Structures are given as C-alpha cells and as structure tokens.
Amino acid sequence: MLTPNEAAAEKLASEMEAWTSIEIRYRVDAENKDPARPASDPRTFREFGRYIETSAGQRLLDERMTTDLKEDETTIQIEYCDGSKCASMLRTDTAGSPGREQVTIKRHFFIEDQNSAGRPDQLKYLYLGLKPLPEVLRQAEHLGGGRWLDRECDRFLFTHTNGNQDPVNRVYWLDRETGVTLRLEYFETDQRRKEERPYFVWNAASLDEVDGHHLTRDSELLQFDVNGTDPGRVLMAYKISTEEVVYDRMYEASIFWPAITERTAVIDTIKNTAVFPKRRAETSSIAAPIRATEPTDWGEFVPTAAVLTGLAVLAAGLLIRRRR
Secondary structure: OOOHHHHHHHHHHHHHHOOEEEEEEEEEEEOOOOOOOOOOOOOEEEEEEEEEEOOOOOEEEEEEEOOOOOEEEEEEEEEEEHHHHHHEEEEEEEEEEEEOOOEEEEEEOOOOOOOOOOOOHHHOOOOOOOOOOHHHHHEEEEEEEEEOOEEEEEEEEOOOOOOOOOOOEEEEEEEEEOOOOOEEEEEEEEEHHHHOOEEEEEEEEOEEEEEEEEEEEEEEEEEEEEOOOOOEEEEEEEEEEEEEEOOOOOOOOHHOOOOOOEEEEEOOOOOOOOOHHHHHOOOOHHHOOOOOOOOOOOOOOOOOOHHHOOOHHHHOOOOOOOOO
C-alpha cells in the first residue's frame, strides 16, 4: 500500500516523463493594485511567451513584454540552452525598431543559478526549486486532503528547503488523480502559515488534457500585503493564459542557440571574454544585465512573465527578484 506521498510521486513522475518535447505559448496580464504605487511605476503589463523543452535537455524561453507606461516599447528576453551551455539575449524595441542587442553566454539557464526553475507557470509548480517534485515528495509532510477545481487533492508541506535557516513554508496541493499541482501557498514563516497569511498564492483555473497529457492551462497568482494592516489585500495580480500546447514535436538544433550578428554585443561568462559591435566599441555603451535583489527568497514568486532582467525590470518597476 503506497503512502499519499509515494502515490502522488508515482503519478506525477508518469506525467513528467511521458513526452519527448513540449512547447507552450502563453500570455500573462498583470496589474499592480498597490495603492502606494508610485506614478512612475506601470499599473499593468502584458507579456507573450513561448517555451520549448526537449528530453535531450534543449530549452528555449522567449518573453516579450510591454507596459501601460510605454506601450510602443517592447522588451525582449530570450533564454537558450543547447543541452550543454546556455545563453540569454536582451533587447528593447521601440515602435517596431530593433534596439541594441546583448547576448550573455553562461552555464545556467535563465535564473536557475538562484535555485528557481526557469519554466513558465504551467510547468514551474511541478518542481521544488530545481528538483522535480517526484524526487522530493517523500520528504514532505502530508497535511491531509483538500478540494480545488472540484477535484480531490492531497496537500504537502515543505519546510527548510534551502537549509535550516530557510523559514519559508510551501504547501503544494496535488491533484489526487494525476499528481499535477493545482495550488501553491507560499508563507514566509511557519507562524504565518498557522495564521493563514500567505505571501502569495498560485491557483490553477483549469486542468486540461492535451494529447493524453495533463496540464494547468490557465492560472492566477496573487501577491498579498502580508506585512500591512490588511494581509488579505492583493498587491499584485497575474493572470496566466495558455494559447497553445504541442507535445513531441521535432525541432532544429539551431533554435536553441542565439544567432550572433555584427551588431550583437557578446559577453561570455564561461570564457570570461566580451566582444562589442565595432561601431559601439566603448564598453560603456552596452549596459550589462542588472539583477534586482530583495531580502527574501522570491524564487517562486513573480511569474515567468515578470522576470525580465535589465532594462525591463527597471522600466516595469515591478516587484521582482524572480518569481516566487
């Protein structure tokens, strides 16, 4: 007789290992509901994304974001992995005119050096940090059952996932039939969990079947004013909508690596080299990616849609470090 942890791990492993490739096209609409939001920060942003992953370790994440402050400006960030090394491309286009392009070659994909899965929300919550949930479910505390989307779920608590000094409590609600995550509650401390004061909650709005695979097509993420006078007040709201899902498609290897042109600035953090366009030879003309840092682990907080580094982060003025 399997324990609830073992049963959920077995079902979810079957779901996660059943494809040779997956491609997801999605849209994220976000609204800053904070009454104290500075006028210089955008109230809304919209992002269109495309994510591809193969069983060979190849990955592509293409995100294009606009805000209500600069509707004619699109910030583009594309993350690549050819199966052995990774790269990111950052560019801001204005009124359809391409901006300066920078490619950074690195060992990690997206923000995975921060122990956060660089995947869109449809896949991200099948992981704890970088580890697939089936590999770590046995160490979780089973909190009993629950219901979400009118489906029976099992609730699992993870604590101290980044060491004994990590106070964060994460409660995963896994669909009892498929093992897929339908809800995640993120609490800054054990006491906040006991008080039912989450920092953010991610909720699936649907669980669909595509070509025999189960996927949370649409979802919502809410960040709360947990440190304010009204901990139930929503500060940021994200709506994630899936536009297309394709399994087991074949891809040319070339799409998993950026095309380098004479106009591309290239920073190679593996070889410790930098090459800049000849007509913009001075290094000061190319801004290195800027990483926003916060005093807490937000690795799973802000959705992939909101995690752009560099100019996009500054322009958006969004609460990010990286998603949840």
